[in-house]
Amino acid sequence: MIRYSPKSARAIGYLKQFYNDIEIYVEDTASPNTHLLICRRILGPEARLTSVTPLGSKEQVIAACRLDQIEPKRKRLYVIDGDFDLILRRPKPRLRHLYRLRAYCIENLILSETAIEAVCLQISPLSQPPKVHALLDLRAWLTTLANNLRPLFISYAICNEIDPTIQTVGATVYSMCISEAKEPKLETTKVFRRIRAMLRNCRATSSSTDIREVRSRVEEVLSGDIRDLKYVSGKDYILPLLYHRLRNLFELPIRVEQLKVQLAAQYEPSQEPFYARRLRREAGI
Known part of the structure; x- marks a missing residue:
C-alpha cells in the first residue's frame, strides 16, 4: 500500500478534492478501507468520500497535521490511534484538525x-x-x-x-x-x-x-x-x-x-x- 510523506499530504488531499468533500488522513497502510467505510457510515450520503490518505504512523500523521494549521476553508481531519496514550493519560498534541480515537486503535471500534x-x-x-x-x-x-x-x-x-x-x-x-x-x-x-x-x-x-x-x-x-x-x-x-x-x-x-x-x-x-x-x-x- 502506498504511503505518503507529511510534506506531500496536503498536495494529495488537493488532488482528491474532486472526489472527496473532506480530506481524511490516517495511520493505517494495511487496511485504509476500514477507515473509509467507518467514515462513510458516520457521514452517510450527505458527503462524498471515495478514499482516505494513509501516512504510515502516528508520528507521520501528527507531523503532517502540524504542517497544516492554516488554510481555514479546507475540510480535513487527521486521525490517530489512542495506543497507550489513553491508558497513561498522555495529553493529545494541541493541533487543529487532529483527532485521537478514544480506543487503542481503529480495529477496536469495529x-x-x-x-x-x-x-x-x-x-x-x-x-x-x-x-x-x-x-x-x-x-x-x-x-x-x-x-x-x-x-x-x-x-x-x-x-x-x-x-x-x-x-x-x-x-x-x-x-x-x-x-x-x-x-x-x-x-x-x-x-x-x-x-x-x-x-x-x-x-x-x-x-x-x-x-x-x-x-x-x-x-x-x-x-x-x-x-x-x-x-x-x-x-x-x-x-x-x-x-x-x-x-x-x-x-x-x-x-x-x-x-x-x-x-x-x-x-x-x-x-x-x-x-x-x-x-x-x-x-x-
Whole structure:
C-alpha cells in the first residue's frame, strides 16, 4: 500500500478534492478501507468520500497535521490511534484538525457484538440469528478475553511509561495461546508468565515505587466494565483470536483483512460518538 510523506499530504488531499468533500488522513497502510467505510457510515450520503490518505504512523500523521494549521476553508481531519496514550493519560498534541480515537486503535471500534453477528449471518445465510448469537456467546468470550488481556495491557502500559524500548504489543498473541478445538485460546498461565517477564524488565530500569505509581494511574483508568477492551490492541490481540473463532464456528472463507472491511461496513457510529461528532463537524454536516 502506498504511503505518503507529511510534506506531500496536503498536495494529495488537493488532488482528491474532486472526489472527496473532506480530506481524511490516517495511520493505517494495511487496511485504509476500514477507515473509509467507518467514515462513510458516520457521514452517510450527505458527503462524498471515495478514499482516505494513509501516512504510515502516528508520528507521520501528527507531523503532517502540524504542517497544516492554516488554510481555514479546507475540510480535513487527521486521525490517530489512542495506543497507550489513553491508558497513561498522555495529553493529545494541541493541533487543529487532529483527532485521537478514544480506543487503542481503529480495529477496536469495529468489534461490536452487532457487527460481528451481522457478518456471521452473511457468511452463514442459512443460520438463524438466535443460533448465531448462541454459538458466538460473545459476552462470555469477551469476558474471558478481558480477564487475561486487561492485566496484560496494564503491564504493557507500565513498561511503555517506564522504558518505551521494551517490546510490548509486538509479541504475538499466539505465543500466549493453546490450541483447543481447532481454535487458539489464551492460556492464563502463559499470559501471567508474560506479565511477570514484563514487570521484571521494568524493575531492571526503575524502582518499585515508580512502578506502583504508574500501576495506580493505569488501574484508575481501567475501573469500568470488566468486558471493556478498548485499551487492548484490537488489531494485534482481539481481532486475530476472533478471526480464528469465526473460522472454527462458521468456516470463515475470507482473510483477516477482509473480515476487518466487512465489520467496518457494519460500523455503528455510537461505538465512538465523539469521533462521529467531530468528523461530521469537520465535514460541515
